[in-house]
Amino acid sequence: MLTLGEVAATAASIVEMQESSGAIPWTPGQHTDVWNHVESAMALVVAGRVAEAEHAYRWAVETQRPDGSWPMKVVGGDVVDASGETNMTAYLAVGLWHHWLVRRDSAFVHELWPSVSRALDWVADLQLPWGGVAWSQEWDGxxxxxxxxxxxLAGSSSIHHALRAGVALASLLGDPQPTWELAGARLAHALRSHRDLFLDKSTFSMDWYYPVLGGAVRGEAGRDLIASRWDEFVVPGLGVRCVDTNPWVTGAESCELVLALEAVGERDRAARLLADVQHLRSDDGAYWTGLVYPEAVNWPNEHTTYTAAAMILASDALADRTPGADVFRGQTLPAFDGLAVDCGCPSALSAHEVAGLA
Structure with missing residues (x-):
C-alpha cells in the first residue's frame, strides 16, 4: 500500500497533467475520455485534491451533449472522435457516488445529478433485448x-457498477429510477448467465476480471472466475498482462485486479499484486503505463494519469483510509439480485416485477 506521502506525490503527477479547462488527458498531448477522466478525479478526491477533482467533474458537466453522452476522444478541447461509448458515459455515476462517500457534500451531488441522470438514461436506452448494452453510437456530424x-463484456460490467451507483444516488436524492433498476437487473443476469452473448474479447484481461470488478459476479463465483485464468494473465512479481499472448504487464489492469480481489475477500493476494506492480513507479510519484518483459522496458514511454489513478484507488481500498474505499467493494451500493430475470427469458422482466417498481 502507498504511504500518504506517496499518494500525495502521485496525485500531484495527475494534477501536473490536468489541463486548464479541467480535462484530465491520458498524458499531455493525448486525448481525454470521460471514463479515465472520472477515474482520475476519484483519485484526486482520495488524495485531498478536492478543488482539482471538482474542476474535473465540472468539465464533464460542461462538455456533456444534450443526449447525455460524451465524445469518445477530446484533444485540447477539440473533438477528434465524436462516437459516444456507453461505459464511458455511465461512469460519472460511479465518480459522483465516490465523491459523496468521501465528502458527504449534498450540494455537489445536487449540482451533478442532472448530468448523471441524462447519462444513465442514454445508456439504458441502448440496452439490447438480451440484457447487454450496445457498446457505442456513431455520430454523423x-x-x-x-x-x-x-x-x-468489460464495458457492460462497468455499466452494471454505474447503474448501482446511479440507483444509490437516486435513493439519496429521493428521485427513484425504476428504469435503471430494471436495466441493472437484466444486465446482471446477462453478465452471470449469458457471457457467451458478448463480443469475444477473451484475449484481454479486462474481460476476465471485470464481471467481478463491476459487482455482477461476487462471492465464491467471483473467486472461481478469477482463479479460472489467473495463470494466463498474472506474471509473478510483475503484474497483469493486458493481453494473454503479449509479454506486457500494465499498471491499470493490475490495479483493477487488485480491486476485484479485494472485493471478494482476497486481500492478501491483492496486496501482493499491488506491491509487485510498484516497479512502474517513478521517483516523482508518476507511473509508467506498462513494462515489456523480459527486456524490462517501460512501454509506451509515457506516464499516464489513469495508471496513477488506479494505483491510488487500489491502495485506498486496501488501506481503508477513506470511505471511498467501498466504491468497488460495493457494500454501500444496492444489488439487483431481487430482480433477477428467469434464465428462460433473458430479454425482459415479468409484468409483476415491473409493477413492483412502479
Whole structure:
C-alpha cells in the first residue's frame, strides 16, 4: 500500500497533467475520455485534491451533449472522435457516488445529478433485448447516428457498477429510477448467465476480471472466475498482462485486479499484486503505463494519469483510509439480485416485477 506521502506525490503527477479547462488527458498531448477522466478525479478526491477533482467533474458537466453522452476522444478541447461509448458515459455515476462517500457534500451531488441522470438514461436506452448494452453510437456530424448493437463484456460490467451507483444516488436524492433498476437487473443476469452473448474479447484481461470488478459476479463465483485464468494473465512479481499472448504487464489492469480481489475477500493476494506492480513507479510519484518483459522496458514511454489513478484507488481500498474505499467493494451500493430475470427469458422482466417498481 502507498504511504500518504506517496499518494500525495502521485496525485500531484495527475494534477501536473490536468489541463486548464479541467480535462484530465491520458498524458499531455493525448486525448481525454470521460471514463479515465472520472477515474482520475476519484483519485484526486482520495488524495485531498478536492478543488482539482471538482474542476474535473465540472468539465464533464460542461462538455456533456444534450443526449447525455460524451465524445469518445477530446484533444485540447477539440473533438477528434465524436462516437459516444456507453461505459464511458455511465461512469460519472460511479465518480459522483465516490465523491459523496468521501465528502458527504449534498450540494455537489445536487449540482451533478442532472448530468448523471441524462447519462444513465442514454445508456439504458441502448440496452439490447438480451440484457447487454450496445457498446457505442456513431455520430454523423453533430447528430447521433448508427448504434453499434453489440455488447462488450468489460464495458457492460462497468455499466452494471454505474447503474448501482446511479440507483444509490437516486435513493439519496429521493428521485427513484425504476428504469435503471430494471436495466441493472437484466444486465446482471446477462453478465452471470449469458457471457457467451458478448463480443469475444477473451484475449484481454479486462474481460476476465471485470464481471467481478463491476459487482455482477461476487462471492465464491467471483473467486472461481478469477482463479479460472489467473495463470494466463498474472506474471509473478510483475503484474497483469493486458493481453494473454503479449509479454506486457500494465499498471491499470493490475490495479483493477487488485480491486476485484479485494472485493471478494482476497486481500492478501491483492496486496501482493499491488506491491509487485510498484516497479512502474517513478521517483516523482508518476507511473509508467506498462513494462515489456523480459527486456524490462517501460512501454509506451509515457506516464499516464489513469495508471496513477488506479494505483491510488487500489491502495485506498486496501488501506481503508477513506470511505471511498467501498466504491468497488460495493457494500454501500444496492444489488439487483431481487430482480433477477428467469434464465428462460433473458430479454425482459415479468409484468409483476415491473409493477413492483412502479
Amino acid at each position: 453533430a447528430q447521433p447516428h448508427r448504434v453499434n448493437a453489440e455488447a462488450l
